[in-house]
Amino acid sequence: MPASLPTPAAPAQDARRGVLAIPAFRKLWNSMLFSSLGDWLGLLATTALAQQLSGGSYATANFAIAGVFIARLLPAVFLGPIAGVIADRFDRRRLMVSVDLMRAGLYISIPIVHTYFWLYTAMILVECLTLFWSPAKEASVPNLVPRDKLENANQVSLLAAYGTAPIAAILFSLLTLLSGAIAAISPLLPSNSVDIALYINALSFLFAAWTIRGLKEIPKGSASKSNKDENVGQSLIQGWKAVSESKIIRGLIIGMVGAFSAAGAVIGLARTFVGDLGGGDAAYGVLFGSVFTGLAIGIAFGPKVFAQFSRRRLFGAALTTSGVFLVLLALISNLVLSVFIVAILGAFSGIAWVTGFTMLGMEVTDDVRGRTFAFVQSLIRITLVAVLAIAPIIAATIGEHRYEFQTIVLNYNGAQITILIAGLIAVLIGSVSYHQMKDRPTVSLWSDILAALQGELGAITGAQAKGIFIAFEGGEGTGKSTQSQLLAKWLEQEGETVVLSREPGGTDLGKDLRKILLGHETGIISPRAEALLYAADRAHHVFSVIRPGLDRGDVVITDRYFDSSAAYQGAGRVLNPSEVARISRWATESLYPTLTILIDVPAEIGLGRLQSRDRLEAEPTEFHERVRQEFLQIAMMDPERYFVVDGTQTVEEIQTQIIARVAELPALKRNADEPKKKRFRK
Numbered sequence: 275m276p277a278s279l280p281t282p283a284a285p286a287q288d289a290r291r292g293v294l295a296i297p298a299f300r301k302l303w304n305s306m307l308f309s310s311l312g313d314w315l316g317l318l319a320t321t322a323l324a325q326q327l328s329g330g331s332y333a334t335a336n337f338a339i340a341g342v343f344i345a346r347l348l349p350a351v352f353l354g355p356i357a358g359v360i361a362d363r364f365d366r367r368r369l370m371v372s373v374d375l376m377r378a379g380l381y382i383s384i385p386i387v388h389t390y391f392w393l394y395t396a397m398i399l400v401e402c403l404t405l406f407w408s409p410a411k412e413a414s415v416p417n418l419v420p421r422d423k424l425e426n427a428n429q430v431s432l433l434a435a436y437g438t439a440p441i442a443a444i445l446f447s448l449l450t451l452l453s454g455a456i457a458a459i460s461p462l463l464p465s466n467s468v469d470i471a472l473y474i475n476a477l478s479f480l481f482a483a484w485t486i487r488g489l490k491e492i493p494k495g496s497a498s499k500s501n502k503d504e505n506v507g508q509s510l511i512q513g514w515k516a517v518s519e520s521k522i523i524r525g526l527i528i529g530m531v532g533a534f535s536a537a538g539a540v541i542g543l544a545r546t547f548v549g550d551l552g553g554g555d556a557a558y559g560v561l562f563g564s565v566f567t568g569l570a571i572g573i574a575f576g577p578k579v580f581a582q583f584s585r586r587r588l589f590g591a592a593l594t595t596s597g598v599f600l601v602l603l604a605l606i607s608n609l610v611l612s613v614f615i616v617a618i619l620g621a622f623s624g625i626a627w628v629t630g631f632t633m634l635g636m637e638v639t640d641d642v643r644g645r646t647f648a649f650v651q652s653l654i655r656i657t658l659v660a661v662l663a664i665a666p667i668i669a670a671t672i673g674e675h676r677y678e679f680q681t682i683v684l685n686y687n688g689a690q691i692t693i694l695i696a697g698l699i700a701v702l703i704g705s706v707s708y709h710q711m712k713d714r715p716t717v718s719l720w721s722d723i724l725a726a727l728q729g730e731l732g733a734i735t736g737a738q739a740k741g742i743f744i745a746f747e748g749g750e751g752t753g754k755s756t757q758s759q760l761l762a763k764w765l766e767q768e769g770e771t772v773v774l775s776r777e778p779g780g781t782d783l784g785k786d787l788r789k790i791l792l793g794h795e796t797g798i799i800s801p802r803a804e805a806l807l808y809a810a811d812r813a814h815h816v817f818s819v820i821r822p823g824l825d826r827g828d829v830v831i832t833d834r835y836f837d838s839s840a841a842y843q844g845a846g847r848v849l850n851p852s853e854v855a856r857i858s859r860w861a862t863e864s865l866y867p868t869l870t871i872l873i874d875v876p877a878e879i880g881l882g883r884l885q886s887r888d889r890l891e892a893e894p895t896e897f898h899e900r901v902r903q904e905f906l907q908i909a910m911m912d913p914e915r916y917f918v919v920d921g922t923q924t925v926e927e928i929q930t931q932i933i934a935r936v937a938e939l940p941a942l943k944r945n946a947d948e949p950k951k952k953r954f955r956k
């Protein structure tokens with residue numbers, strides 16, 4: 275064994291608890307919690323106010339509500355990047371405190387002035403102020419939290435930002451129900467729930483100002499330089515360059531934009547939709563709350579429930595499902611049912627959202643990750659603005675309709691019909707991205723779902739590695755050793771650093787295991803013990819040879835990898851191949867090869883090429899034929915990652931075909947400066 279083992283970073287498990295234990299960060303977090311709660315309440319109140327001000331006109335109400343959302347999003351699109359740069363010039367603590375005080379003032383003024391003009395002006399001003407507040411906060415967090423806890427700080431910040439939405443919705447509904455009682459306590463108190471919500475919002479900002487004032491831990495003076503000075507246009511162009519060449523990433527982004535358009539349509543139309551069904555502000559609050567509750571449930575539990583499911587499939591499927599529920603929402607004119615439908619819809623969108631972001635993080639290489647995320651975020655903002663502007667216009671144009679079929683009367687209004695259209699679009703986009711990213715075309719979705727529920731499948735997307743990982747698979751005497759050596763030679767000529775290894779026996783420990791596994795003197799090993807011994811060899815091989823090689827950016831070639839276990843111990847020894855595969859996934863932490871080359875030869879021919887036979891080679895021909903069929907089936911399930919070559923050809927013919935396939939791998943040095951379009955062709 276090598277004297278020192280490489281130490282890949284251990285998964286951080288208990289860090290989340292840690293970050294809130296830091297008193298200064300906890301204070302900041304508390305203030306964020308209150309101001310987001312206030313902010314959501316303010317959003318609900320302002321949209322409700324826009325509807326109140328419309329004086330009952332359907333079209334005006336739709337436009338007015340759209341106006342609120344657009345007013346909130348536009349400043350970010352145009353001012354975002356500049357605000358970050360300006361914010362960096364001021365003392366952060368003072369900036370945050372002043373901004374919070376001003377936001378509180380603006381929110382108090384909205385119900386007092388009580389006009390459309392001031393509602394929008396105030397919203398835009400609040401948003402502009404927030405654009406200065408956020409970068410100042412972002413820049414302060416690293417002062418309060420050690421580096422290794424930053425990611426957790428982000429997680430809990432997100433929790434504060436979005437987790438408060440359902441609470442705000444519940445609060446808003448309660449306020450609507452209790453507003454009469456509140457007014458009865460004293461004539462001095464406001465009687466309108468919208469006004470009360472806005473005052474509470476103002477209070478939450480005052481509280482935040484007070485908390486931050488006491489945060490002496492934030493160093494005085496301006497923040498160090500920020501790298502966010504790209505404007506939206508630039509980040510869009512740069513980001514598109516980075517992502518446009520990969521089919522999977524394209525599918526992902528199309529899907530995420532689709533998800534947000536559908537969500538935008540629901541959010542923008544929710545108030546009028548509720549009104550159409552005879553509900554008021556309280557019902558609006560409940561509906562809004564159930565979307566976010568669903569979202570939170572989807573985000574928190576989706577990945578756990580579907581842990582074994584291919585993420586790529588899950589993403590498209592979840593998106594399509596939310597589209598279907600959107601269609602249902604539009605068709606069923608019942609307020610109570612809507613609340614449930616919207617919660618399920620939210621849950622599936624939440625699943626699509628987390629899997630989308632997780633995959634984006636995995637599929638995109640380190641150097642362009644920041645740019646890609648900036649790109650996706652800009653794209654999402656712009657889509658939201660567009661959808662929030664367009665959806666109500668469509669709804670207003672469609673107007674109110676009443677259909678009578680003999681005794682049945684159906685009322686379908688603009689909001690419902692627009693939601694129906696949004697649902698159909700979501701279904702369409704969901705299935706497009708499902709097909710763009712399908713990773714097992716021959717396996718039906720249902721069998722995939724069933725298998726996932728039984729815990730038999732692995733998520734196809736393991737952690738991203740830097741180098742290229744190629745595995746050779748096939749039966750006995752198929753020419754794996756011959757071809758892997760030839761390929762290694764060719765790659766070295768191409769300027770790659772190559773690590774050529776094999777299983778079993780790619781490590782010192784593995785050599786001993788190989789002796790046990792293949793020596794005739796071992797005698798019979800129980801099939802499960804045999805599977806575990808191969809897995810042990812593999813785990814150590816990945817840990818000490820393959821991973822380190824990939825981390826260095828090398829090309830790692832292995833003669834046999836985990837499909838050998840599924841084929842030999844599974845199909846050959848008649849264990850369940852997917853159970854055996856599960857052990858391998860655990861052993862390798864789901865490290866999948868970039869490309870697996872399967873050399874296929876009828877068992878008899880391969881065995882005929884051997885000089886002498888080891889323990890496994892001595893098995894009867896039927897055993898080896900089962901092994902061969904299993905290999906072929908595995909390869910068929912994922913044609914993008916498997917290359918099957920006919921091993922009965924000459925050594926040279928096989929080599930030519932293998933090289934042609936490997937030469938396409940985008941990460942090869944020789945492809946680095948080639949026109950990018952060709953690189954991701956199937």
Ligand SMILES: Nc1ncnc2c1ncn2[C@@H]1O[C@H](COP(=O)(O)OP(=O)(O)O)[C@@H](O)[C@H]1O
Nearest residue numbers: 750751752753754755756757883921923924925
């Ligand atoms: N395409 C081929 N046609 C005929 N014989 C081959 C071919 N490829 C390899 N061989 C021979 O078959 C035997 C087994 O090849 P090897 O590369 O060791 O296979 P594996 O590693 O799959 O067991 C060797 O004697 C090799 O020379």
Ligand SMILES: Cc1cn([C@H]2C[C@H](O)[C@@H](COP(=O)(O)OP(=O)(O)O)O2)c(=O)[nH]c1=O
Nearest residue numbers: 750751777778808834838839842843890891
């Ligand atoms: C990697 C692996 C190999 N094996 C078997 C297949 C082979 O018979 C043997 C390894 O032999 P191998 O090194 O491939 O020898 P050869 O070069 O002669 O083909 O171990 C398994 O049964 N399960 C596994 O997971």
